Amino acid sequence: MEDRKVLTIASHVCVVSGYVGNSVTTFVLQLMGLDVASLNTVQFSNHAGYRRLKGFRTTAGQISDLYDGLKGCGLDDFGMLLTGYIPSEECVEAVGRIAGDMKGKEGGCFWLLDPVMGDQDRLYVSEGVLPVYKSLVRMADLIVPNQFEAELLSGVKVDSLPSLSRAISELHRIYNVPHVVITSVTFTNGDKKMLCAGSSATSSGVPRKFVFNVEIIDGFFSGTGDMFAALTLARFREEAEKDGLEVAQSWGCDDAVGPLELPLCRAIGRVLGSMHLVLVQTQLARDKVLGTKKREEEVEVGSEEYIRLTKASELRLVQCQSELKDPEIGYEAVVLK
Numbered sequence: 001m002e003d004r005k006v007l008t009i010a011s012h013v014c015v016v017s018g019y020v021g022n023s024v025t026t027f028v029l030q031l032m033g034l035d036v037a038s039l040n041t042v043q044f045s046n047h048a049g050y051r052r053l054k055g056f057r058t059t060a061g062q063i064s065d066l067y068d069g070l071k072g073c074g075l076d077d078f079g080m081l082l083t084g085y086i087p088s089e090e091c092v093e094a095v096g097r098i099a100g101d102m103k104g105k106e107g108g109c110f111w112l113l114d115p116v117m118g119d120q121d122r123l124y125v126s127e128g129v130l131p132v133y134k135s136l137v138r139m140a141d142l143i144v145p146n147q148f149e150a151e152l153l154s155g156v157k158v159d160s161l162p163s164l165s166r167a168i169s170e171l172h173r174i175y176n177v178p179h180v181v182i183t184s185v186t187f188t189n190g191d192k193k194m195l196c197a198g199s200s201a202t203s204s205g206v207p208r209k210f211v212f213n214v215e216i217i218d219g220f221f222s223g224t225g226d227m228f229a230a231l232t233l234a235r236f237r238e239e240a241e242k243d244g245l246e247v248a249q250s251w252g253c254d255d256a257v258g259p260l261e262l263p264l265c266r267a268i269g270r271v272l273g274s275m276h277l278v279l280v281q282t283q284l285a286r287d288k289v290l291g292t293k294k295r296e297e298e299v300e301v302g303s304e305e306y307i308r309l310t311k312a313s314e315l316r317l318v319q320c321q322s323e324l325k326d327p328e329i330g331y332e333a334v335v336l337k
Contacts, residue, residue, distance in 0.1 A: 005035045006080040006233070007070075007102070024226035025082060027317055031324055032234035037075065039066045041086050041095075049222040050310050051302045057087050060094040067098045078102055081109050082233055084226060085116040089128035096136045103139065110237075110251060113140035114229045117149050119184075134175075141250040142179035142236070142264075143171065144229055150182045159187055161211070164197055165336050168209055172201045178250040179236075179264055180207075183228060192216055196272060197336055200262045202255040209336035210259040214272055217279040218293075219286065223315050224275065231271040231324070239263035259335050273327035278320045285319070286312040 008025045022038040029036045041063065044055035070076045081102055086092045102109040115133045118124050130152055137143055137153065147158050154170040156163055164185060171180045181198035197211040240251035240263050253263055287293050289312040299305045317324070 005078045006082060007078045008036055008038050008082045024223045025230040028227060028230035028324060029234055031321060034234060037070065039063055041091055047222045050307060060090040063091055063094045078109055080233060081111045082229060084114045084229060088126055089132045092129055092132040099139055111140045112142045112144065112229060112233045113137065114144050114225065115149050115153065117152060119146055119148050121148055137175040137177055140177055143177055144181045144183060144232060146184045147182060158185060165209055168197060168199045169207050172199065172205060172207050178252055181232065181268060196268060198264055198268055200264045208259040208262060210265045210333040211336040212268065212272055212331045212333050214331065215276065217283055219283055219313055221279060221282060221313055221315055227315065228271060228275060231274055232267060235267035235270050236264055239267045260333055265333050269330045269333060270327060273330040274324050276329065277323035277327055278315060278317065281320050282313065282316045285316050
């Protein structure tokens with residue numbers, strides 16, 4: 001069972017106050033049967049969606065010290081690494097050194113890198129983070145950027161299916177990363193659907209691309225990216241195990257496997273099923289608490305009504321354990337040309 005241990009490095013909110021960052025990833029990964037250790041890159045009272053918080057950011061030295069503490073006790077025998085929100089270039093560099101150390105050990109380590117930098121054309125980390133991520137992505141086994149982050153890393157403006165396909169190809173080509181998933185893709189065409197696209201490259205670097213159409217659930221829900229990353233790591237490992245690939249480099253499959261039969265594609269279909277069910281239950285619970293359907297844009301940001309709406313919109317993870325572990329629905333992909 002040692003290879004089922006995961007180190008998560010991401011934004012942290014105290015477990016008793018919310019379900020985001022490391023509290024989300026840790027809960028989901030443990031629910032999926034994985035042992036987890038967490039290093040926190042921030043220590044905040046609550047997530048930033050409330051627009052008010054207390055706490056502090058962890059320094060690069062502190063992150064390194066925490067990892068050195070694990071090493072000093074022989075607790076660094078991880079088979080997987082998941083990294084998320086890291087607020088500064090110095091901290092990203094520190095995490096890169098940790099990843100390099102883990103991947104350099106005998107047996108290696110599968111690294112899911114979520115390059116959290118921003119969303120909707122807006123950075124929420126320092127500008128110096130981007131070049132550091134660009135230097136580290138080639139070390140990762142799987143990256144899960146959102147649409148904006150994929151544009152930053154690939155240099156391709158994603159505004160159509162052809163440009164989405166090009167962005168994936170560029171991410172494979174530039175960084176030689178084996179697996180790519182781009183989340184939360186929308187186009188300004190009035191479509192009520194969201195896309196999630198991915199690819200696993202062949203041994204010669206040829207992309208095998210797939211895309212899912214995903215129903216949009218109305219509302220602003222913090223922690224969905226953390227839930228997606230955790231579910232993706234757990235489900236991808238399950239699918240790799242089914243095909244006997246858990247000891248293969250980067251969980252790579254035979255070149256003859258087509259896009260829709262890829263372990264990654266099968267995993268994402270189940271991940272999206274779970275996410276849909278969790279968000280539907282969260283939406284229903286939110287509306288029940290509020291007694292009405294309220295949109296974020298209908299209330300003043302930072303007001304007491306806004307705080308009430310944000311609190312009511314917290315992900316119902318504990319209440320949706322069966323939906324996370326065994327979703328009754330799944331999504332079907334199509335080949336992305």
